[in-house]
Amino acid sequence: DDTKIGVLMDITGPIANFIPPLQNAANLAVKQVNDQGGLLGGTAVAVYGDTTGTAQGAVDAAQKLVNIENVPIVMGSLMSGTTIAAAEAAIIPAGVAQISPTATSPAMTDLQDDGLVFRIVPSDNYQGEILAKMVLADGLDKVALTYVNNDYGVGIGQTFQAAYEAAGGTITASNKHEEKKDSYRSELASLAKGEPQALVVIAYAGDSGGKIVRQAIEGGLFTKFVGTDGLRDELLIENVGADALKTSFFSSPTSPAENPAQKTLHDAFNAEYGEGADKAFVDQTYDATFLALLAIEKAGSTDRAAMAQALRDVAMAPGEKVGPGEWAKAVALLKEGKDIDYDGASGNAEFDANGDVGGYIGKFVVDGDGYKQVEIVE
Amino acid sequence: MIRLDKICVDFGGLRAVDHASFEIGAGRITGLIGPNGAGKTTAFNVIAGAVRPTSGRVILDGRDITRLKPHQRAAAGLARTFQIPHEFDRLSVLENLMAAASAPEGENVINVIFRRGRYAAEEREIYDTARDTIRLLELEHVIDEKAGNLSGGQKKLVELGRALMRKPKVVLLDEIGAGINRTLLGKLADKILMLNRERGLTFCLIEHDLDYVSKLCDHVLVMAQGTLLTEGTVEAVRNDERVIEAYFGGGKYEARL
Amino acid sequence: MTERLSVTDLTAGYGGPPIIEDISLTVEPGEIAVILGPNGAGKSTLLKTIFALTQVAAGSIRLGAKELVGCKTSALVPLGVSAVPQSKNVFATLSVEENLDVGTYAAPPKDKAATREKILALFPDLKDKLGQPAGELSGGQRQMVAMGRALMSEPKLILLDEPTAGLSPAYLERIFDLLLDIRKTGITILMVEQNARQALQIADHGHILVAGRNHVSGTGKELLADEDVRRLFLGGAAA
Amino acid sequence: MELTGLFFYLVSLLILGGIYALLCLALNIQWGMGGLFNAGIAGFYGVGAYSSAILTTAASSRHLGGYGLPVPLGLVGAAILAGLAGWAVAKICVRLKSDYLAMASIGIAEILRLVIVNEDWLTNGSLGVSRIPRPLGDLATGRMSDVVFLGFVWLVVLLVFVASSRLYDSPWGRSLRAIRDNETSAAAAGKNIEKFRIQTFVIGCAVMGIAGGLSAHYFRFLSPTATDPLLVTFLVWVMLMAGGSGNNKGAILGALAIWTLWSVTEIFTNRLPPEWATRSSFIRMLLVGLLLQVVLQRFRAGLIPEKSPPVRFKEEGPEPDR
Amino acid sequence: MIEFINFYLFPALTIGSIYALGAVGISMIFGILRFAHFAHGDLMTLGTYGILAAAAILPVNPLLLIPFGMVLTIVSALLVDRLFYQPLRALPTIYTVISSFGIALVFRSLVQLIWGSENQVFSTGVKPPLVLFDTIRVSVLHLQAIVATAIIAVLLHFFLSRTRTGRSMRAVADDPELAEVSGLDTAKVVRWTWIIGAALAAIAGAFAALNTSAHPNLGWNLLLPMFAAAILGGIGKPMGAMAGGFLIGLAEELSSYHWIGDDALISPSYKTAVAFICMIALLIFRPQGLFKGRLL
Ligand SMILES: Nc1ncnc2c1ncn2[C@@H]1O[C@H](COP(=O)(O)OP(=O)(O)OP(=O)(O)O)[C@@H](O)[C@H]1O
Ligand SMILES: Nc1ncnc2c1ncn2[C@@H]1O[C@H](COP(=O)(O)OP(=O)(O)OP(=O)(O)O)[C@@H](O)[C@H]1O
Ligand SMILES: [Mg+2]
Numbered sequence A: 001d002d003t004k005i006g007v008l009m010d011i012t013g014p015i016a017n018f019i020p021p022l023q024n025a026a027n028l029a030v031k032q033v034n035d036q037g038g039l040l041g042g043t044a045v046a047v048y049g050d051t052t053g054t055a056q057g058a059v060d061a062a063q064k065l066v067n068i069e070n071v072p073i074v075m076g077s078l079m080s081g082t083t084i085a086a087a088e089a090a091i092i093p094a095g096v097a098q099i100s101p102t103a104t105s106p107a108m109t110d111l112q113d114d115g116l117v118f119r120i121v122p123s124d125n126y127q128g129e130i131l132a133k134m135v136l137a138d139g140l141d142k143v144a145l146t147y148v149n150n151d152y153g154v155g156i157g158q159t160f161q162a163a164y165e166a167a168g169g170t171i172t173a174s175n176k177h178e179e180k181k182d183s184y185r186s187e188l189a190s191l192a193k194g195e196p197q198a199l200v201v202i203a204y205a206g207d208s209g210g211k212i213v214r215q216a217i218e219g220g221l222f223t224k225f226v227g228t229d230g231l232r233d234e235l236l237i238e239n240v241g242a243d244a245l246k247t248s249f250f251s252s253p254t255s256p257a258e259n260p261a262q263k264t265l266h267d268a269f270n271a272e273y274g275e276g277a278d279k280a281f282v283d284q285t286y287d288a289t290f291l292a293l294l295a296i297e298k299a300g301s302t303d304r305a306a307m308a309q310a311l312r313d314v315a316m317a318p319g320e321k322v323g324p325g326e327w328a329k330a331v332a333l334l335k336e337g338k339d340i341d342y343d344g345a346s347g348n349a350e351f352d353a354n355g356d357v358g359g360y361i362g363k364f365v366v367d368g369d370g371y372k373q374v375e376i377v378e
Numbered sequence B: 001m002i003r004l005d006k007i008c009v010d011f012g013g014l015r016a017v018d019h020a021s022f023e024i025g026a027g028r029i030t031g032l033i034g035p036n037g038a039g040k041t042t043a044f045n046v047i048a049g050a051v052r053p054t055s056g057r058v059i060l061d062g063r064d065i066t067r068l069k070p071h072q073r074a075a076a077g078l079a080r081t082f083q084i085p086h087e088f089d090r091l092s093v094l095e096n097l098m099a100a101a102s103a104p105e106g107e108n109v110i111n112v113i114f115r116r117g118r119y120a121a122e123e124r125e126i127y128d129t130a131r132d133t134i135r136l137l138e139l140e141h142v143i144d145e146k147a148g149n150l151s152g153g154q155k156k157l158v159e160l161g162r163a164l165m166r167k168p169k170v171v172l173l174d175e176i177g178a179g180i181n182r183t184l185l186g187k188l189a190d191k192i193l194m195l196n197r198e199r200g201l202t203f204c205l206i207e208h209d210l211d212y213v214s215k216l217c218d219h220v221l222v223m224a225q226g227t228l229l230t231e232g233t234v235e236a237v238r239n240d241e242r243v244i245e246a247y248f249g250g251g252k253y254e255a256r257l
Numbered sequence C: 001m002t003e004r005l006s007v008t009d010l011t012a013g014y015g016g017p018p019i020i021e022d023i024s025l026t027v028e029p030g031e032i033a034v035i036l037g038p039n040g041a042g043k044s045t046l047l048k049t050i051f052a053l054t055q056v057a058a059g060s061i062r063l064g065a066k067e068l069v070g071c072k073t074s075a076l077v078p079l080g081v082s083a084v085p086q087s088k089n090v091f092a093t094l095s096v097e098e099n100l101d102v103g104t105y106a107a108p109p110k111d112k113a114a115t116r117e118k119i120l121a122l123f124p125d126l127k128d129k130l131g132q133p134a135g136e137l138s139g140g141q142r143q144m145v146a147m148g149r150a151l152m153s154e155p156k157l158i159l160l161d162e163p164t165a166g167l168s169p170a171y172l173e174r175i176f177d178l179l180l181d182i183r184k185t186g187i188t189i190l191m192v193e194q195n196a197r198q199a200l201q202i203a204d205h206g207h208i209l210v211a212g213r214n215h216v217s218g219t220g221k222e223l224l225a226d227e228d229v230r231r232l233f234l235g236g237a238a239a
Numbered sequence D: 001m002e003l004t005g006l007f008f009y010l011v012s013l014l015i016l017g018g019i020y021a022l023l024c025l026a027l028n029i030q031w032g033m034g035g036l037f038n039a040g041i042a043g044f045y046g047v048g049a050y051s052s053a054i055l056t057t058a059a060s061s062r063h064l065g066g067y068g069l070p071v072p073l074g075l076v077g078a079a080i081l082a083g084l085a086g087w088a089v090a091k092i093c094v095r096l097k098s099d100y101l102a103m104a105s106i107g108i109a110e111i112l113r114l115v116i117v118n119e120d121w122l123t124n125g126s127l128g129v130s131r132i133p134r135p136l137g138d139l140a141t142g143r144m145s146d147v148v149f150l151g152f153v154w155l156v157v158l159l160v161f162v163a164s165s166r167l168y169d170s171p172w173g174r175s176l177r178a179i180r181d182n183e184t185s186a187a188a189a190g191k192n193i194e195k196f197r198i199q200t201f202v203i204g205c206a207v208m209g210i211a212g213g214l215s216a217h218y219f220r221f222l223s224p225t226a227t228d229p230l231l232v233t234f235l236v237w238v239m240l241m242a243g244g245s246g247n248n249k250g251a252i253l254g255a256l257a258i259w260t261l262w263s264v265t266e267i268f269t270n271r272l273p274p275e276w277a278t279r280s281s282f283i284r285m286l287l288v289g290l291l292l293q294v295v296l297q298r299f300r301a302g303l304i305p306e307k308s309p310p311v312r313f314k315e316e317g318p319e320p321d322r
Numbered sequence E: 001m002i003e004f005i006n007f008y009l010f011p012a013l014t015i016g017s018i019y020a021l022g023a024v025g026i027s028m029i030f031g032i033l034r035f036a037h038f039a040h041g042d043l044m045t046l047g048t049y050g051i052l053a054a055a056a057i058l059p060v061n062p063l064l065l066i067p068f069g070m071v072l073t074i075v076s077a078l079l080v081d082r083l084f085y086q087p088l089r090a091l092p093t094i095y096t097v098i099s100s101f102g103i104a105l106v107f108r109s110l111v112q113l114i115w116g117s118e119n120q121v122f123s124t125g126v127k128p129p130l131v132l133f134d135t136i137r138v139s140v141l142h143l144q145a146i147v148a149t150a151i152i153a154v155l156l157h158f159f160l161s162r163t164r165t166g167r168s169m170r171a172v173a174d175d176p177e178l179a180e181v182s183g184l185d186t187a188k189v190v191r192w193t194w195i196i197g198a199a200l201a202a203i204a205g206a207f208a209a210l211n212t213s214a215h216p217n218l219g220w221n222l223l224l225p226m227f228a229a230a231i232l233g234g235i236g237k238p239m240g241a242m243a244g245g246f247l248i249g250l251a252e253e254l255s256s257y258h259w260i261g262d263d264a265l266i267s268p269s270y271k272t273a274v275a276f277i278c279m280i281a282l283l284i285f286r287p288q289g290l291f292k293g294r295l296l
């Protein structure tokens, strides 16, 4: 028998270029489940909903998932705007649980969601604060800051600025930039004033972030960059070359160092799709999907009412640890009536009362064609 | 009634109307003739407000209207037709005429949404007038045709019809006869005479068909190169050497029967 | 190398009911034929049909041996046919010069400069307007530009829709003189006129259209002399 | 697919369909009657959405607000503010000819979007306004509140429909269509073109504002993703043309038909074999694009073409004969 | 000063070139077919991917592969015109506008279906800029784009003013029916309009993608400023559109230069707004465009 899970993504629309590896990540989780015995004794099927990157599209797609496809749990979506609109207008009223891999907006925290809405990524506030610590610890006390004008960039950017200045750092210049422009040289020219030691870029490698780094290097304005998970993308290395990024570093939500989960996932991912495991938000998307599948298995049925609690049960300690790809093991444990605790590639997924996670932020540097984690900040 | 006072109109380097001064007498039918490009249409445009003169004044009934917008002049009792027809092409012939009428109650948004009774009587009257006018213009068989689909002459008739719908004091007719069948034109001339005599309407008409002009007008203005060349009765003007040279030519193809 | 125009049993319209029905007429080479009739009778429609701008339901149009029904409009100019539509007959944003030039694109005259000179001699008013956009001309001046453009290609058959509408008596005379002149060179002329009394004086044949059908035909003189025609179509009694 | 699910999906389809119907009616007033090519619908929709959201939410430290007004007042506020924005735009742009007005209004909508995204103090920028109440919020909870909201939306649609039908079938509407067809001649017939056009533009924008407000209340959360021109401006144009511009029933039908088409295609593309799953969204876009061509080619004049309102009168009695 | 040249002027001219090349097609289509072609941006995208596809097979400088993109865009444009736009030509142009909007979706989804939606770069690594007089740093690509655009402008001017087809274009733009009556082959003129518009769109797309990266929204994102450029230059004035493109590019980039004091004149966040404000101001004060195009 098929058991559906809803996967809501901003497939077409403004962030279309980020989506393919994330679809792969979600599909990988589903595939692993089916390879290892299936879901509720049958086949797991991911049903996609496309938000088109707009609130209208998000609500419409979510309505179809919960009403037509009758899914018990929804994974997604990616942008905070579409995630919250879908949750508020369609998913929460239907009593369906939702877990977003990447919606970082602080507004997610105070949704009146009857405990139905979760996310697997720390709130912007958290990463911003950690990033401030990380930058200061690197000996940088004068930096320039630019962040993309969307929920992701503004969230992290503003928290970073506040935390960094509070801790004694100096922001020589800061600006918010629009996505999708072809040239950021004029912004860069003003950011370079005041002799900053590095440029903090909170933006996506596939869009403004990549262009900014490239144009800054070409213009000879900056040599050292600090980025977040949005920028930490192989595309960036492809785009500007590893040499140019030797001194730069990046922050990204990660899992504790002793947890080999991330490597397991990346190996499996690249074995399946050849490349792309390193792309932004692959870890979170995989984890969220896997958790959603675990929750259904745990609940033992597609009963919507049981989903939120089941999700907490499988994600949180105490319990026997399971990691990415360990579906058969998890099912076996659940069959024995044991409690399990999934620790994923992106973190250990310990939800607080609001369905948020704290978590670990890793410091990454460029290593060959990829990135290497050098430190973990909690 | 209408007086042009030293009107000049410049288009770029060209002076289309050059210190023209003349008067259209109240209650009369005045003809305005002159060679092509003399500035007749431009003078009409100045009177109706479609072109702003470079200098000079336009006086209507003793009131300086030089600065008024076209629609304000229309409200003051001025109606005009266009030499090149300007029909409401997607409206039917009937609607073309009805739309040209003034409908103060029916054009008030509040009335339209909340108090529809207020404009019913007004609308009825507009409708009746439009039907009568259409009958006069012999357009009954195309009453529901979109005006954009009419023949060239029919469009001219609609043009005239719209001007008559305004209940104007003065009507400016710009070559209404060009392209109209002469038999019908004769009937229209009768109607214009009747409106002039019975309702005291003032007309000024630009026309190249002198038969028609002489049938209607007791007074003729002749423009050439932007200024008033001469004025007088039709007979006087016909025999004026300057007018013959500038305008009539040899008279080889006699229009009279 | 001139050819006769013959229209046989032509029925055409704009997609709805036919506007003209069973029209037949011939115009011999070097002849002027004029079409008269009340407004909305279908005169312009007939000209447009010859120029492939309407939908033909039945009948044929031949220029010499060549069947014109089915030809594309733009293919007619190279065949030696030129037309001046009744309205919208100039390119408003193009200068007068360019308007005349357009006439030569499809069928270049033998000597372009000379042709242009001839036309400017005919319409001296246009000489100092050459650089002006045609949309800024007076009604009569536009008429001249439209005629000029049509003549630039040195056509064999010329279709004129009310060429003298809006022209001063002096220009009407000039144009009719011109038509008589070009008729002598063997060019066939078919025109629609409301200045009917004048037109019949130069016409070899006249055809009166009423409600889409050919009502009366005759030589210009016959029609002028016919009492009914005068009363019903020429405004006879009124003058 | 169970029946309750289908029911609630239909409810959601009709809610968004109703909001689009309002946008279409508004555009029909501007374009169908007035010939005003407004390609900045998203801008006025956004103004309305944010106005109503800010007026009805509780205080927040992140954006202007704390007025906590009841929803109907919020919508009135949305209509007024969007109308005012429309008035300002009309004052400047209403003289422009159709395609130029289109470009200007696209530009203005884009500027409005930038203001919404950039002025954090006002709108909380890209982070959005949350906890927006629904009208009659305590009447029902959960999915049932959608049913209540559906009734509310369609009540508004009905009111706007009646008003705009009256506008259409009136001397005002006739003069407006005359202006649309030929300005010069309308001016010569004594019509104050500027006044008519400003009225038209403002009425249309106010209705667009109401539509925006309604969607904010429906989503309960508002961020700039709700004002995407693709789904607001362009789709509305498609709906109006498909339904038949110049016809109010056509406008509503077009909105429902195209929105259904837009939404339902996904259900079908989701049924494609799993290899296609990741591409189904693109196939859907492709389908929508092609279906649109079919609609345009098959229903040239729209599903319900423009029809002038009848102007026949009974031979006696002053009442128009409808 | 040097800062101004390096970081404002050259980038502005490059963006301007891209806008200019795109705007020419928009302006010509607007002028001759009388509709706003919303699929023009996506036509650019299509061309870009055509070049990208060729680059995957032929490892040469991508600029040499532009003809592949041009062929793709020209064929697509002609096909779309024949199948979808032409049957609508007798109707009010809004139908074609809406149709082109649907075609934009079709192009974009085809690109995504065939090539996927991820960003793709033509070449990796940072290319060192050309350093002139020790101080002026300009990227080679930017120079190429600017020079190429200048050459195209000259060729286009020649085509429009010297060839019969080019000159017929103005007559057809003015009044297609009368043009037909005057014996001009409007179908041929329309064909050439598409060929030129589509070819230039491919070139513009190539430069845009080389400048950053290729992605399915590439052209769509550029569409509005290109419209602004077309209007600025005056509708139906291809040369004006060229100038309009440069002006919009300059206005956008230079608006955030610190003309007065140390702060950017206008916050870069509002960069895009600058293009539109220019356009709206122009529409109001000089509606025929800077170069006296047609009043619609
Ligand atoms: N908008 C304009 N721009 C430039 N010149 C113009 C404009 N309108 C008219 N003209 C010129 O002004 C002169 C007078 O034109 P007008 O239309 O008044 O002539 P008219 O006497 O009505 O002639 P006709 O009998 O041919 O209609 C003409 O030479 C014409 O070319
Ligand atoms: N494009 C069109 N679509 C539909 N009907 C049309 C169209 N053009 C003309 N008609 C109709 O065809 C009939 C004949 O029109 P046509 O233009 O041939 O008349 P005409 O004899 O030239 O008249 P006029 O002397 O007034 O120019 C008219 O009743 C008109 O309404
Ligand atoms: Mg005149």
Ligand SMILES: [Mg+2]
Residues within 6 Å of the ligand: B151, B152, B153, C043, C044, C045, C086, C161
């Ligand atoms: Mg005619």
